[in-house]
């Protein structure tokens with residue numbers, strides 16, 4: 393994993409371009425159920441296998457479907473990404489963003505083991521990462537990072553990057569001023585030429601993200617019915 397480390401980002405983010413093939417990408421997009429979207433004001437979302445309860449518990453009646461697991465989880469295992477996660481990958485949020493849509497800065501929080509693996513499908517987007525607490529350096533550039541997420545890429549956020557930063561996506565139609573000095577993972581990108589060719593700009597198209605996680609509190613429905621706790 394070391395060669396995928398984003399050097400200038402907060403210590404523990406990894407970027408891998410072309411993590412899946414174009415065929416795999418198309419096949420996954422094809423299998424996302426069209427009738428399970430939850431429409432929010434600025435994006436739509438599916439929680440698989442289910443949304444968490446008010447106490448951040450996953451009532452895991454069913455495992456993640458094969459089309460979401462393959463080929464991702466074998467590759468996660470090869471890279472050791474969810475090593476140490478008590479339940480392995482047991483949850484995936486699917487987000488869809490149209491041009492002009494985004495997500496407010498937030499942290500994913502304590503419901504999950506502090507590792508998120510994000511596979512991007514469709515369009516390219518900039519993820520804005522900001523430090524939660526001001527650093528004493530007082531230099532804003534040390535507290536904000538822009539991560540360009542290309543289609544078919546994997547972004548892994550762990551450890552301090554997970555616990556000490558917020559992440560969000562601006563509601564814009566174009567991501568501008570994309571260059572080595574402003575994009576933290578510039579050297580790791582799969583296709584810098586595509587950005588250069590458009591004048592250091594990315595025109596948003598529909599992007600879908602698959603964010604794989606390990607929910608820490610799991611209660612199987614069967615156990616609940618029979619009054620056993622886990």
Ligand SMILES: O=C(O)CCC(=O)C(=O)O
Pocket residue numbers: 485487495500510519559601603
């Ligand atoms: O779409 C993304 O890359 C980020 C999604 C996200 O932050 C979330 O679902 O918590």
Ligand SMILES: [Fe+2]
Pocket residue numbers: 498499500559
């Ligand atoms: Fe998030």
